[in-house]
Amino acid sequence: MGKPEFLQNTAMIIQMKSLDSLVEGRPIDNPVVKPLLEAVLGRRTQRLPIWIMRQAGRYLPEYRETRTRAGNFLELCYTPELATEVTLQPLRRFDLDAAILFSDILVVPDALGQAVRFETGEGPMLAPLDQSGIDALEPARAEAHLAPVIETVRRIRAVIRPETTLIGFCGSPWTVATYMIGGRGSSDQAAARLFSLRHPAAFQRLIDVLVETSIGYLVRQLDAGADVVQLFESWALNLDELAFRQWVIAPNRRIVAGIRAMRPNAPIIGFPRGAAGMLPVYAAETGVNVLGLDYGVPLAIDDVLPEGLGVQGNLDPLRLVAGGGQMLDRARDIVAGFSGRPHIFNLGHGIVPDTPIAHLEALIAHLRGL
Numbered sequence: 488m489g490k491p492e493f494l495q496n497t498a499m500i501i502q503m504k505s506l507d508s509l510v511e512g513r514p515i516d517n518p519v520v521k522p523l524l525e526a527v528l529g530r531r532t533q534r535l536p537i538w539i540m541r542q543a544g545r546y547l548p549e550y551r552e553t554r555t556r557a558g559n560f561l562e563l564c565y566t567p568e569l570a571t572e573v574t575l576q577p578l579r580r581f582d583l584d585a586a587i588l589f590s591d592i593l594v595v596p597d598a599l600g601q602a603v604r605f606e607t608g609e610g611p612m613l614a615p616l617d618q619s620g621i622d623a624l625e626p627a628r629a630e631a632h633l634a635p636v637i638e639t640v641r642r643i644r645a646v647i648r649p650e651t652t653l654i655g656f657c658g659s660p661w662t663v664a665t666y667m668i669g670g671r672g673s674s675d676q677a678a679a680r681l682f683s684l685r686h687p688a689a690f691q692r693l694i695d696v697l698v699e700t701s702i703g704y705l706v707r708q709l710d711a712g713a714d715v716v717q718l719f720e721s722w723a724l725n726l727d728e729l730a731f732r733q734w735v736i737a738p739n740r741r742i743v744a745g746i747r748a749m750r751p752n753a754p755i756i757g758f759p760r761g762a763a764g765m766l767p768v769y770a771a772e773t774g775v776n777v778l779g780l781d782y783g784v785p786l787a788i789d790d791v792l793p794e795g796l797g798v799q800g801n802l803d804p805l806r807l808v809a810g811g812g813q814m815l816d817r818a819r820d821i822v823a824g825f826s827g828r829p830h831i832f833n834l835g836h837g838i839v840p841d842t843p844i845a846h847l848e849a850l851i852a853h854l855r856g857l
């Protein structure tokens with residue numbers, strides 16, 4: 488796919504960066520280039536930007552130690568000192584281009600007054616919402632409740648290298664709603680799908696609360712120092728076209744537009760996991776800068792996505808668990824497959840706890856040598 492010459496020319500990119508700096512009134516002699524942010528903004532860079540989905544977590548012994556110290560998982564998310572510490576852990580070990588705020592998508596329901604518990608060895612647990620529960624949510628308390636997370640963003644920004652991009656995030660409304668209605672994770676999201684069909688008006692009210700809360704939450708993350716924000720739509724699978732448009736595309740589009748109404752040009756990554764045939768529509772209609780690709784997406788998606796749209800992904804996390812030649816070969820093919828557009832190397836879903844650290848080291852060394 489042909490690209491304008493200037494997108495391939497690093498010297499020009501640096502010049503353009505300097506012009507940006509002039510426009511924004513920053514000193515032009517010291518423009519700090521963040522390769523990952525550049526890619527999100529649609530510019531190809533010499534250095535391949537890399538981060539790993541869920542890069543802080545149980546595969547790291549130092550994470551397990553800090554989590555034990557925190558007592559429980561939500562305490563870890565709400566204690567800025569500890570959340571900053573676990574955010575930095577993968578950056579100390581690996582040559583990565585981004586830090587991602589350590590938190591969870593389920594701090595939002597917790598902030599709205601639907602208490603969330605994380606039992607060790609099990610996923611999240613919530614008391615499932617019914618129609619009256621939706622109307623009892625308390626959006627007014629969310630900002631104060633989430634203040635420690637914003638403080639964590641501030642602390643991370645203060646200590647990471649200026650070249651490192653800081654990624655903030657929240658869950659997209661549909662994905663968060665599947666936990667709020669179902670009370671826990673499930674493989675088919677049947678509880679939320681049925682609820683949305685039986686009680687569309689109540690479900691729309693829930694989505695509206697999540698859209699509004701997410702806009703405010705992400706704008707505060709950007710103001711505290713996040714360079715980019717990512718919308719995790721981890722359960723975009725299992726929806727028919729109509730439901731996908733109603734509960735995935737429309738709310739994500741409203742969040743993107745709502746953020747940009749307050750912070751024009753805010754860089755946003757969308758990750759609609761499992762969107763499959765709806766990916767091009769999602770990209771065109773939500774307005775995200777970068778599309779996250781799960782590992783089910785074929786490399787040939789490159790032919791049908793809008794020219795210049797950035798992509799992120801899509802290595803199967805189990806290739807990283809197994810390691811060796813198959814992992815390195817697939818990583819090389821992914822990089823080659825997206826060489827015609829801005830590309831951020833990542834996994835197609837979160838790294839899993841039994842991933843050997845040596846495999847991640849080998850993967851990153853391989854990518855740096857390409």
Ligand code: 1CP
Binds near residue numbers: 541610672
């Ligand atoms: O036991 C533990 O220590 C908890 C494991 C854990 C961790 C490390 C959970 C519980 N959440 C997190 C952190 C987390 N969650 C991050 C920041 C870490 C980083 O990237 O460095 C992020 C971005 C998330 C986002 C998240 N939480 C998503 C979207 C991404 C995805 O994987 O699809 C989802 C769906 C959740 C819900 C959730 N939180 C935790 C678990 C085990 C789950 C999934 C439950 C399920 O399968 O339904």
